[in-house]
Every structure is written in structure tokens, then in C-alpha cells.
Amino acid sequence: MTVDQGVDITKNGDRGVLKRITREGEGTETPNQGCHVSVHYVGTLLDGTKFDSSRDRNEPFEFCLGKDGVIEAWKIGVPTMKKGEVCILTCAPEYAYGASGSPPKIPPNATLQFEIEMIDWRLEDLSPTKNKGILRHILEAGTGLDSPNDGALVTVELEGRLQGDSKIFDQRTVTFSLGEGTEHNICEGIERALEKFLKDEKSRLIIQPKYAFKSEGNSELGVPPNSVVEYVVKLNNFERAKDSWSMDGNEKLEQAKIFKEKGTNYFKQNKFQLAIKTYKRAVSFVDMMVTRMRKQKKLTEILLSVHLNLALVYLKVTPIHHFEAKDHATKALKFDENKVKGLFRRDQALLGLGEADLALKDFQKIIEIEPQNKVDFMNIYFSQAAANQIIVCRAAIEKQKRKEKQLYANMFDKFAKHDNEVTGSRSLYIHFSIACFFYFKLADPADFVVP
């Protein structure tokens, strides 16, 4: 066998990497950047000396195409291989270890030959927890170095089908803001993947239900619940949203306002999840912002209203997120501790969390504040609502107390019974005092009026 055998597969056509297939692979697919490839290989020098072989290790060699730094010849050669293919790559030193070689095994200026067997590859996993939720197979590589970011305006061509089904359920070209895809029936998986796309990239995405249409499915598109979907997506164009660190104070305030309004719109359309997302984005612009006094007022205004709105949205979503609602209301109250709306929402959340005592305190505060704000009709509404709520609270607390009292009373009976059986005045005394302690703590003095 001569050195020169094989097809030149270098871009420059300098015959630096020659490939000769000795066993054809199956299918037409080849791995691409980002794939985890597993191969067997035997590396020899031109005089036939074997310098390295995965077969000696008795385990396939695995690496990530494009990430782990394999030699240039492999970078070019391996992505051309089909599954099951065996080929021989002849690599000139410029595509291997160059003028200095890799002592002691590879001498300077050595041409290397690799016999490579492509065993298999795993597609690149783009899901955040690497649980194969979003797999990408690049069909056409993109250009440039930049990818869209959250909030970027993207234009994509997409074609969706259920896995293992040839019927296309979704085919269109659509422009939307990354992060607001649900508005356009675009699932989370595509959005997450797009953040890794380059311009003009065309890829096939295999998306698990968790990142697609979940257990609900999508009736509009005709996607049944819990289905794995497969999309071919091409990123035609995009415009990156400015990162918040690259904006100055005014821009940040401006952006926060825009997103706040967007969020309110979504809220009005009952699109609560989107509203939460956009409100949070609004917060992210200005949350860590430190400004001088002049802007401070504007900043507080925005944060106050966004947090208030978030609290409201969390109270509206199903299931109700009481805890988050309480959190955001508390944050809002930090800016204005007498904000009736905030107190009211926090109380509702607290009530939902079963903290009736705390809620009662806040409701009472609303009533206290109310007289000072007589002119404000909104507040009157709140204070009346609060008055109603106080009744609810009291009832809840009452109910809770009654329940506990019952509990301790039972305990008391039980102890007494137990003590009667085991005659021991000491233990009786102890149990009695425990039970009394709880009982008196809870009971009204009225309970002790002898009839």
C-alpha cells in the first residue's frame, strides 16, 4: 500500500489528509460538531510501527467533536465517517504533530496513518441538565461566531413532526422574540436550542415532551400529550438583544419599562406564564442598578409596580404560587411599606400559606392606613376588602385554634387514662402539667367559667 492512496479531504486540497475507505458504513448520516463520537483506532507510523491503539485499551475512544482538542486530521476526517465505516487516514505532519513530533513515540515531521472504525455517536445535548431533552443534529453549519440571546429578535424557518411520523404538523417561517416563543406556539426546546445557533444554521432538533408541549400537548398544532417532537429549524436571521451590562442607566430603565408594559399586556390576555417571564426580565434590567438620586425615584416606581404585578400574577396562576406571591409583595413593600396593594396581596398569599395570624396583622394595618387616604377610591376598595378578609382571617385562626384545642384535649384524656392504668402519681403529675400547659395556652378564659 502506498502512502498516496486515498481521497484528499482537506479544504485547501493540499493532500494533507488522505482518506481511504476500507469498509463502507451504513446510512447517509455523519456526526457533526458537538457530537460525542466513539471510535476504535490504530495509529501507525509509515514504517509500520504502531504508536497508539484504542484496541490495546480494549475500550473505544470517546471524544467530543469540536470541543476536545484532537489533532487537525481527525477534526477533518472523523466528521466524514458514517456509522460502521472503517477508513484509513493518512495525515501529513502539518495535520498531526508537526515539526517537533510528540516524543518519545512520534518522531519529528512524521506522517501518521490511522485506521479508524466509527462505532457510534451521540447527538449533542443542549438541555440544561444534560438529560437528552434537546438533541441537535447540525444539517448545515452556520456562519459567524454570534448566537441569538434571550430577548433577541429571530427569524426561523421550521418544520415540525412527531418522532417516527412523517406527517408535518407545523411548517412556517416565523419572527419572534426569543423567550416569548409560546406566543407563537414555539416550544421551550427550540428557544433554548436557538441560543446555540449560528446564523444560517440548519439543524434537526429532537425534543422530549418536557421541553416541547409537555403533558398537555398542543391542540392547535395537533400535538398529542407527552409526545416527542422533531423539528428541522433554520435560523435565517437574528438581531441580538443588548445585554444589560452594555446598557447605561437610562437604557436600562427604558428597557425595564418596555418589558413591564409587555408583561401587563400578556397579563391582560391571561397569558400568565409569559407575563411572569417578561416581568422578571424587566426586574433583571434594573434590580442590581445603583443610581444617583435623580433616577432613584423612577427606578423605585418601576420595581415597585413590577413586583406588585408579579405578586398579582402569581396569585392568579393555577396552581396558585402563594410563596412567590408573598415574596414579591414583600419586595414591593420594601420600597413603600404602606402600599395598600402590596399589603393586600401579601395577605392573600399568607392566607393561602396558612399563616392566618400574620395575614391578620397586615389586614389590620390596611384598615389603619385607610383613613389617611380617604380620597383614593382604590384604597377604600382595598380597605373594605381588607375588612372582609379580616373576618375570613379571624375565622381561619379560630378554626385552627379549635382544631389544636381538640388535639390537646384528646391528649389530656389519653394521658389521664394511661396514668390511671399505670399507678404512679409522678408520671400523672408530669403528663397533667404538659396537657395543662397546652390547654391553657389556647383556651379562652371563658372556658373556665364554672357553669
Added chain:
Amino acid sequence: MNESVNIVAIVSKLLDSEKYKEALSIPYDEEHIENFKENCWEIVSVIIKKIDGDTLTIKPSLYAACEQLLSIILERSTPEEALLVFIEQIELAKNDAQFSVSLTPLQQVLKKLSGKRGRSLEWCFNSIRTYIEGISIPDLNLEEKECLLLDSIPNFRRITKIYSMLPLFYDPFIDEIMKSSTDNTKAKEIVSVFLISLLGKPFIYFNVDPNLGAESEIRENCKIIVKDICKLEKNVLKLLVHVDVCYRESQNTKSNQKKDLNEEDPYTHRDKINITSLSGFFYAILSGHFEIPSYSVPQIFKKEYLIHSVMPCVIHLLSFTEYGPLAKAITLCKVLVNFLDNKTSDALLSSSVHFELCKSLVNVAIYSNYESIRKSAISLIEIHVNKFQYTGRCMLIKYLLDSSNHSGIIGYSITLYKNCVDEAFKEEVLSDCFTGPQLLSMIKKICLLPHGAQSDLMELADQIITALNFLRYLTLKDVNNLSGIRDCFTMIENDYLDPLRTGLNMSKAHYEEKLKEIEEGKSASEDQNNISVTVCGNLLDNIPTKNKKEIIYSALNAFHLIEGLVARLTECINLNKNCT
């Protein structure tokens, strides 16, 4: 009831009174069998407590009896319980003999638990590590061949001895893993993670360099450990991906979030796989100090990838102050730097590791306690810088000038620059980075008097002398103004030489005055000497007059030298100007 309390005491008493046969017969005694079984865990701890550091030599029969008793107990008990008891004994061991005597039964128990080995094996390894970590390592200020003495330092000896016990302990499990046909990746990982952790602390403090004339004892054990890791992992470069993660985690210790901690993956257990243990491991693999099976280092990776992945280990090791880790860092660094081709493209410098390496080397070169390390660090800076193309070299030298505030290092960097220029002049076309604005900005950095004429010339002497030397060289060499040096002359004259001359006159006058003061009025100066200097709580003596004089003379000498150089440089500049 009463008997059961006694059996522990009985065994204890028999052992104390050296009646070993009787003691050994107790477990077989009909009337005690049940009793013995019920109290065997108490007996274990009593037996183990009998053993002192010197028992094996002074009372070998006691030791043997204890061993035998333990093995009898082992036979009669459920392995799950025994496992916990012996793990406890390992952790509580008061001396190495107790540790050693508990190790064998522990191994036996583990062998019995073959089905569900994973977790229990991990626990055992953890307790062994806890025991090893409990042994403190003193810093002894030994360097080079003196390190051979480490073998006779008590705590180093203890660790050596423990390391020698370990292969016997874990060998059966490796064998089992290698032979087994079923998938046992988890067990394999648990063992190899433990072995790698052994190459972290305290291994890095030991001397394992085979080039010192004699081999240290621990080296033998480490050889076995390294070989076993290779056997298990096969392709050891798989572990490269963890270096980056660990290094970054070690850098921001403040935000110590354990977010992606995956219980199931032994490689995420940071108590074992951390930047220190990986550093020790890659030192062993790449330094050439250990024999590595040829199959375990695949020849597929680009050398740049190797360099960038392993360099954080070097940087980490350089952050220690002890000789052991520093010596390992230097060895590993040499290997990595030599991976670089001559005239490496400066595109490689987009990775910040090269700059971080420079910074760490400079730090070591200035502050390390060990002369040999300081010297190697300096020479590594040079080798590293010179591996790059001229543009890359200039970037690194600029970094050195900017980041160090030590006159000696700055002077050294200027010399490096001078050598580069000299080399560049030998080529047909002078590289762009030594001409025009690039040269000018470099000269500005080189000819820096931070406080103009009032700068402390004594402190800056090294830098000033090399800077003047460099300028003299360039004016003499570049008669055809290839570099555009002639355009810098005004700048040099006005911004550097002028203030320098003024400064020289002032400093000379100042020091001569001081000299007079010392020679004339000794008593007067003594009155003023009410300042004392303490370093680490030790009062420094006042400098004796003789030494004071010496200091002043050496300063005056330096000033004269600088004066001479300035004069010569002015001459050369004039020569150069007339050379058209």
C-alpha cells in the same frame, strides 16, 4: 445478664496477663459462645485498644492473638454490621498499628459483601482518607537532595508506611473489577477516584523525583498506585475535562455553591477529585518521573489542548510555598512548555493560562524560599516566552513589565526583550512588532521613572541599568534606523535621560551627605536611632555602622555605573544621528 458484662472484661484481662491461649479459647467455650457473639463489637474495640505502636515488635504474640480474635469475630458476625464497626475503628485508630490491624478485617468484610460493594467500598476509602488527612505534614525547608532526608521524618515515615499497606488492601477489588464481565463502571470509578485522591495531599509534599541519586521509599508505593490507576482508567486523559472545572471552582472559593453535585458520579466528589489531587495525578502522568503504560496516553490529542488543560495544575502547584509542590510544578511546567513548538503562533495566547503562568512563575521567582526553585522559575519564564513568535513574545513581555513591581524582574524582562530584538535583527525583514509605534510604546514602558526625577534610583537600579543597556544596544545596532529608533530619541532624551540625570545628582548628594553623617557624628546618629523594625515579632538589630557604610557605597557605585551608562548612551545616540 451479669456474665455478659464480664466477658469483655475477661478477654481484656486474659490479654493483659498474656494468657493468649485462654483468650483464644473463649470463643469456642460452650458456655461463652452466645455471650461472646452478643458482645463481639465491644470486644473488638477492647482488642484494638490493646495495640500500641510497638506491640508488633515487643509483644508479637499479643499482636497475633489480637489478629486471630478479630478474624474469629469476623467469621461469626453479619458482614453489614462488621463493616460499620471496622470503619469506625479505622477512623478512631490512635496509631498506625491499630489502623493496620483493622485494615485486614475490613478487607475481609468487603470481600464478603461482594453483591452491594459500591457504597460500602466508598465508605471504607473515605475513612482511610480521613485517617491519612489527620497526619500533619511539617514544612521542613529542605530542598533538592536534602529531600532524601524526608524518609526519616516521623510523620513522613508514617504516611509512607500507610501508603505501602494500601495496595494490599485494594488489590483484590481491582482484580475483581478487571475480571468481571458485567458492567461495573461505578465500582471502577470509586476505586480510581480514591487512588487519584491519594496523589493529592500529602503525596505532593513528598519527594518522588528519581533524578536525585536515590529513590525515596514512598516512590515505590506511588508507582504501584499510578500503575493501578492506568490499569483501571485505561485512557487517563479522560480526566482532563475535570481539571478545568476543579480549577475554576478553586478560584472562586467565595461562591462555594455546590450546584451540580451529582451524588451518583464519583468524579464530582470534591473531597477526592479536586485541583490538588488532579495536579498530583497529572504530574505523575506527564512529568516522566513515573513509568506510564504506553496505552494509557492516547496520541490523538493536540498538544495545545494538553497544554491548556494541564497548565492550571502547574499554576495551582505554584501557589504553594513548600518545596514538594513547587518542585513538581517546575518539572511539569518544563514538560508542558517543551510541548510547544518553536515560533508558536500567538493565537494560542488567547487562552489566559499563559499569562497566569507568567504571573505565578514571577511570584515564585521573587518570593520562594528555595534558591533552586527561584532559578528554575526564572529560566522557565525565558523558555516559555521564547517559544512564541515575536508578536506573542512582545505580548508576554509587556505583561511581565506591567504586572510585576520588582525591579529585578522588570530588568530581566527588558533583557528578554533585548534578546528578541537581537534575534529579530538576524532575519531578513525586521518583524513589525519591533518597529514604529510598537517599539515606541515598549520603550515608554521600559524607560519608566514612576516619580520622575524623585524616583528611588537605588530601588530601580536593576531596571535602569538594563534599560540603558538595551537602548545602547539598539542605537549601536540599528544604524540604518530600521526600527525607527531615531524617532524616539527626543522622547528618550526629554522624558528619561534628563530626569534621570537630575535624579542621579540628587541621589548622589543625598547619599554622600549620609556617608559624611555616619563618618563624623556617630553619637548624633545614635540619638536619632529610636526607630525599631520588627519582622514576625522579632526585633531586628540596628544596622551596624560598617554595614551602613557598605550599603551606601554600593548605592554610590550603582549611581556611578548609571552615570557612565547615561554618558555612553548619549554618545551612541549622537553617533547614530550622524550615521545617515
